[in-house]
């Protein structure tokens with residue numbers, strides 16, 4: 001009898017231990033790593049842009065056109081977006097037409113049809129953050145690679161993307177009229193600690 005009782009307890013402890021090990025492992029910041037092949041000659045070229053999603057206005061379309069020209073000359077491999085992708089308040093959801101009106105239909109030059117490695121800015125946090133991070137957007141435009149924090153390994157260089165908006169105290173203690181979508185960030189201290197590990 002004692003023996004029969006002992007086995008299930010041991011088993012339960014063992015399962016508990018495994019869960020603990022997995023969750024302890026999961027709490028350290030293991031950033032996702034993406035491989036971006038360099039050119040055959042070993043070089044890499046790219047454009048960097050931030051603060052752009054304006055539905056084409058504020059000269060966004062003009063800049064997009066010039067990016068297309070420069071992108072062609074440099075034969076770019078990818079684009080980096082540093083955040084504030086959609087003004088004024090991020091995307092409202094997966095079906096927000098701003099995704100097409102500020103991204104797909106604006107950066108339409110053939111040289112810009114490359115991966116866009118993208119992080120979030122504070123304006124993006126004022127919308128539906130999960131929508132902007134959703135892989136579903138890649139189904140709408142396969143250039144879109146948006147994550148909170150990740151690494152792009154471009155063979156001769158590595159790019160480290162860190163989501164720094166949750167580091168800014170003001171957005172938490174003094175958000176004024178803004179509403180931030182902190183899903184995936186709270187509890188904040190744990191999020192920051194994990195990221196900094």
Ligand SMILES: *[C@@H]1O[C@H](CO)[C@@H](O)[C@H](O)[C@H]1NC(C)=O
Nearest residue numbers: 054056057058059060062063
């Ligand atoms: C677009 O750029 C032109 C030329 O620099 C400038 O005069 C104009 O004010 C800009 N338009 C907007 C809406 O920012």
Ligand SMILES: *[C@@H]1O[C@H](CO)[C@@H](O)[C@H](O)[C@H]1NC(C)=O
Nearest residue numbers: 061068105106107108109110
């Ligand atoms: C991109 O879109 C603009 C505005 O709709 C259009 O004038 C232009 O011809 C398009 N360029 C390409 C390469 O499709």
